[in-house]
Amino acid sequence: MNSWNPELCGDMDMVIARNGSWIHEGSEVQRQALVRLFASILRREGDEYFLVTPVEKWRIEIEDVPFIATQVARGERDGKPLLLFTTNTGDVVPLSRDTGWSLRPFGEPPQPVPYIEVRNDLWARVSREVFYQLVDWALEESADSIGSTDSDTSSSALDIRSDGQRFPLGSV
Known part of the structure; x- marks a missing residue:
């Protein structure tokens, strides 16, 4: 787990739908490389999810699990x-x-x-x-x-x- 801990910047218009689609501002993110990048900086704190970089922290919505x-x-x-x-x-x-x-x-x-x-x-x-x-x-x-x-x-x-x-x- 990374040690990045910036202040919350706010809510991003990003939803991970129940079917696994990543939706940004109403449109599905089509580039798999971009989805993988977002997934790599995803963090959960309690019941909330965030995209976290060294300098930014944005809350996103997840309908079921990421x-x-x-x-x-x-x-x-x-x-x-x-x-x-x-x-x-x-x-x-x-x-x-x-x-x-x-x-x-x-x-x-x-x-x-x-x-x-x-x-x-x-x-x-x-x-x-x-x-x-x-x-x-x-x-x-x-x-x-x-x-x-x-x-x-x-x-x-x-x-x-599995694994005994x-x-x-x-x-x-």
């Missing part, structure tokens, strides 16, 4: 499976014991959806496509563990595994 996890891949670390999430701004986030993970209500009607912490209390909502991939992998794991003595496999809870930990996806 990022969306648009891809997931299977990797490995220290011989253990590790899931790697990529956000709409290009951040790659390994799901580990040190990573924030939660299920939160989203949509109408509200359904529990996974969210992953990208950095410093900035979160990404897992996209529908990524969620379906995770469910497929969780169901594969459940099918592989049939007949095991692990009591968790007999419940209706659906979990994924279990992370909830919801229930079946």
